[in-house]
Amino acid sequence: AQSVAQPxxxxxxxxxxxxxxxxxxxxxxxxxxxxxxxxxxRGLQFLLKYITGDNLVKGSYGFEAEFNKSQTxxxxxxxxxxxxxxxxxxxxxxxxxxxNQFYFGTGTSLTVIP
Amino acid sequence: KAGVxxxxxxxxxxxxxxxxxxxxxxxxxxxxxxxxxxxxQGLQFLFEYFSETQRNKGNFPGRFSGxxxxxxxxxMNVSTxxxxxxxxYLCASSGGxxxxxxxxxxxxxxxxx
Numbered sequence: 001a002q003s004v005a006q007p008x009x010x011x012x013x014x015x016x017x018x019x020x021x022x023x024x025x026x027x028x029x030x031x032x033x034x035x036x037x038x039x040x041x042r043g044l045q046f047l048l049k050y051i052t053g054d055n056l057v058k059g060s061y062g063f064e065a066e067f068n069k070s071q072t073x074x075x076x077x078x079x080x081x082x083x084x085x086x087x088x089x090x091x092x093x094x095x096x097x098x099x100n101q102f103y104f105g106t107g108t109s110l111t112v113i114p
Numbered sequence: 115k116a117g118v119x120x121x122x123x124x125x126x127x128x129x130x131x132x133x134x135x136x137x138x139x140x141x142x143x144x145x146x147x148x149x150x151x152x153x154x155q156g157l158q159f160l161f162e163y164f165s166e167t168q169r170n171k172g173n174f175p176g177r178f179s180g181x182x183x184x185x186x187x188x189x190m191n192v193s194t195x196x197x198x199x200x201x202x203y204l205c206a207s208s209g210g211x212x213x214x215x216x217x218x219x220x221x222x223x224x225x226x227x
């Protein structure tokens with residue numbers, strides 16, 4: 001079955017420290033992987049995607065993510081966290097084996113502490 | 115280019131009533147998906163429409179239905195509302211030149227009392 005897991009409901013990190021938000025996936029076909037961010041009372045904003053090519057992808061606001069096929073993971077990272085990065089982060093996978101339907105994780109709430 | 119728009123932004127309804135939500139995708143996008151977001155469940159996929167045809171459907175009861183018009187605008191209808199239908203309903207469009215990702219609207223906050 002297709003699924004996306006974000007094992008941490010909440011991540012706290014001090015401002016200036018590196019941050020990681022974890023994501024693992026399970027699909028039947030080739031995965032297209034995405035990260036989205038949601039600020040309070042807003043829709044989701046696209047951060048970055050992995051379709052093919054380099055395993056390390058860079059996105060908006062200094063975020064990057066590494067695709068690891070053997071571990072079926074796509075963790076979101078940033079070298080130096082900002083207070084303004086505090087938000088809800090969603091990992092998603094688009095499964096080419098099931099009509100390209102999107103599957104979202106349950107979200108990880110990131111709090112950056114000043 | 116204008117983003118995805120959803121109307122209304124907020125809605126309060128009573129149990130048993132029905133509701134229709136509207137979504138206008140980004141110009142040129144032909145695919146529209148609907149999601150229900152609740153604090154405990156995250157984003158739950160409702161359905162996807164492409165060129166006026168339902169392409170995928172999530173695991174929701176038949177009270178939830180949708181349609182897409184020839185201009186790609188989409189509506190979602192929920193009949194016989196229940197308290198548990200209170201949620202943020204998000205619409206997303208895709209299908210432009212960079213068609214892999216979805217672009218989300220701000221959502222419609224539905225409260226059922």
